[in-house]
Amino acid sequence: MNRELAKKLAKMLINKLPKDKEILVQGSNFLSFMYELYKREKLFRDFVLNPKVQKEKKVEYLTELSKKFSMPSEVKEFISYIVELNALPMLGEVKRLYDYEVEKFLRVSKAFLITARRLDGEVLESLKSKIKKMLNRELEFEVREDPSLIGGFVVKTSGVVIDASVKRALERLA
Known part of the structure; x- marks a missing residue:
């Protein structure tokens, strides 16, 4: 191609x-x-x-x-x-x-926020806000659940992956 x-x-x-x-x-x-x-x-x-x-x-x-x-x-x-x-x-x-x-043009990125379990609205909004601040950009989130993460979350955007899951922490210990 x-x-x-x-x-x-x-x-x-x-x-x-x-x-x-x-x-x-x-x-x-x-x-x-x-x-x-x-x-x-x-x-x-x-x-x-x-x-x-x-x-x-x-x-x-x-x-x-x-x-x-x-x-x-x-x-x-x-x-x-x-x-x-x-x-x-x-x-x-x-x-x-x-x-x-x-x-790049809109300065808005699509982000996938994958959590181990459903988060209540206030916690979810706080997490989104902290992620936006950390990455210093406007993000549109698509939230998904993945119980295999055990706890924590994973954020995926174009070019950035933040894995703060319990699953990943356990894999690093192993």
């Missing part, structure tokens, strides 16, 4: 979209949807990869899909480009790089 091309495609999409947080997040959701559709649906894959299907038909179909995600019409140029390059198999990497660039 050509990482440089994936990076170029990610930046191209960002440049096509208005610099509005909600629209940029929708762009990420749209990329995820298209990539998942490509990976899981043979009919869709056959359609977009079939050289006998006119590129205009592919672009038209994908543009209609983009409207379901409230994507602006400027996205059509991005769609045309990925169809022309036959770059749909790269959308997973394009999405990853897109998300990274959007996080």
Whole structure:
């Protein structure tokens, strides 16, 4: 896979979209949807990869899909480009790089906070606040539970993992 091309495609999409947080997040959701559709649906894959299907038909179909995600019409140029390059198999990497660039632009990162058990609201908010302060950035948290951690928590963001779990402490002792 050509990482440089994936990076170029990610930046191209960002440049096509208005610099509005909600629209940029929708762009990420749209990329995820298209990539998942490509990976899981043979009919869709056959359609977009079939050289006998006119590129205009592919672009038209994908543009209609983009409207379901409230994507602006400027996205059509991005769609045309990925169809022309036959770059749909790269959308997973394009999405990853897109998300990274959007996080840099918005100064907001997606963070996964994994706790051993459900935390009450006050404790959870206090923990989130301390993590934001420690990492010195704005974070949007997705909270999950994983009883195998025994106690404590794990935070995962792009580029940072903080493992303050009992499970990890026990592994280090072993």
